Amino acid sequence: MPIVEWKESYSLKNEALDKQHKKLLGILNRLYDDFMEGVNDSAYETTIDKLLAYADYHFKTEEQLMDKMRHAHTYSHLQQHKVFYENIRQLKETAGQSSKEQSRELIEFLVNWVVQHMIVEDGKITQ
DSSP states (O other), rough: SSSSSOOOOOOSOOEEEEEEEHHHHHHHHHHHHHHHTTOOOOHHHHHHHHHHHHHHHHHHHHHHHHHTTTTHHHHHHHHHHHHHHHHHHHHHHHHHOOOHHHHHHHHHHHHHHHHHHIIIHHHHOOO
């Protein structure tokens, strides 16, 4: 069962960014499913690696768009991306070591962060 589902209210009315956001949410859902199903650490870490790689790809797309626009919030936006990376790295480093509750809370934080970031911060890109 997904932890988060795409809602039309998340749309930025930018086909490329919306498509990437949907994919990012899909990977987060896979991560949550892996966690809930108790897959082995190797499979769980593979999904975390996919999340890191896709986040990197997606964030570069946003950053390039912001550079082209000479967007006023580029620096703060980049700093927020760094926070996301650090939380994913923390999740990977603690995989298999932290309590189930800690891992679940971190996954929920990542999901909430992505949704909030899409609505508020990424919304600034397309305004």
